Amino acid sequence: MKVAVTGANGQLGCCLRNILNDEVVFLSKEEMDITNEYETLDVIRDMEIDLVINTAAYTHVDRAETEKDLCWSVNEKGVRNLSQALERRNGKLIHISTDYVFDGLKKEPYVEENETNPLSEYGLSKRGGERVLLHSNINGVILRTSWLFSPFGKNFVKTMVQLMSQNDEIRVVQDQIGSPTSALDLSKSIETLISTKFPEKTEIYHFANSGYCSWWDFATEIKNNLKLSTVIVPITTDELHQTAKRPAFGALSSKKFENDYSFKIQSWQSSLKNVLKEIK
Numbered sequence: 001m002k003v004a005v006t007g008a009n010g011q012l013g014c015c016l017r018n019i020l021n022d023e024v025v026f027l028s029k030e031e032m033d034i035t036n037e038y039e040t041l042d043v044i045r046d047m048e049i050d051l052v053i054n055t056a057a058y059t060h061v062d063r064a065e066t067e068k069d070l071c072w073s074v075n076e077k078g079v080r081n082l083s084q085a086l087e088r089r090n091g092k093l094i095h096i097s098t099d100y101v102f103d104g105l106k107k108e109p110y111v112e113e114n115e116t117n118p119l120s121e122y123g124l125s126k127r128g129g130e131r132v133l134l135h136s137n138i139n140g141v142i143l144r145t146s147w148l149f150s151p152f153g154k155n156f157v158k159t160m161v162q163l164m165s166q167n168d169e170i171r172v173v174q175d176q177i178g179s180p181t182s183a184l185d186l187s188k189s190i191e192t193l194i195s196t197k198f199p200e201k202t203e204i205y206h207f208a209n210s211g212y213c214s215w216w217d218f219a220t221e222i223k224n225n226l227k228l229s230t231v232i233v234p235i236t237t238d239e240l241h242q243t244a245k246r247p248a249f250g251a252l253s254s255k256k257f258e259n260d261y262s263f264k265i266q267s268w269q270s271s272l273k274n275v276l277k278e279i280k
């Protein structure tokens, strides 16, 4: 089975390079732009790809409110192009999605069966991509994750490490709750999916490190691990004036994945320690 990863130079793409074997093909946007129907068909056919791990996405949550066409083109049409190309080869698709498909009104972690109700253009377009896969003729997995961090790409942990090393005081949001997730742990879950049993019909799974917290708690844990003295001032979402709405509570329950794949998921605090060691 020949496996390809899209969005190879993104955060998750870089983590997968560290985890998956050498036979996997890594495709950057330049090598395969998933918004281009014909290029996607040609690459998947010519390289004889049987399974795609789609990490390619438009991920600028605020900018998506004004760049709607581009956002939908990558997050929805891109999934359609991949599904159509894979259908010709009887191939499979693992598609990465997000907690932003939920409205955040729940008070306990979201499970796969919960109703979606995205609040932003990014969330709507990611749900659009999920729908395309669910209604396609190929076999796939929708893997929803949240608050990714790793030594690669742009993410909250790297931003905080930099800000805390340069400032005596920073301001961080306290009223958005989520499940911080190591993109390296997520990569291991993807390796497990492709090396053990692939579902016989398209399934949705949640994968996040266990536990949940606010961005302020997350920043404080980073500060304590690094033994820094930066003052972290808690602020509200309203004070941030973000263009796009975010779910106030987006924690994900990964019990279904843990049970189906006998996969032990670490707490976000323990995975954070491992990632901070690598960043240092």
Ligand SMILES: NC(=O)c1ccc[n+]([C@@H]2O[C@H](COP(=O)([O-])OP(=O)(O)OC[C@H]3O[C@@H](n4cnc5c(N)ncnc54)[C@H](OP(=O)(O)O)[C@@H]3O)[C@@H](O)[C@H]2O)c1
Pocket (backbone or CB within 6 Å): 006, 007, 008, 009, 010, 011, 012, 013, 028, 029, 032, 033, 034, 035, 054, 055, 056, 057, 058, 059, 074, 078, 096, 097, 098, 099, 126, 145, 146, 147, 148, 149, 153, 154
């Ligand atoms: N980061 C998070 O906190 C988070 C949370 C929940 C879910 N997710 C989901 O997890 C997945 C991976 O996220 P990530 O953090 O790795 O995102 P990322 O770092 O922004 O990487 C996305 C990659 O996709 C590429 N890309 C954009 N448009 C493309 C196109 N038309 N064709 C091919 N590649 C294209 C980007 O290339 P350019 O940079 O050159 O545009 C980038 O390399 C995404 O599906 C995202 O929605 C992320």
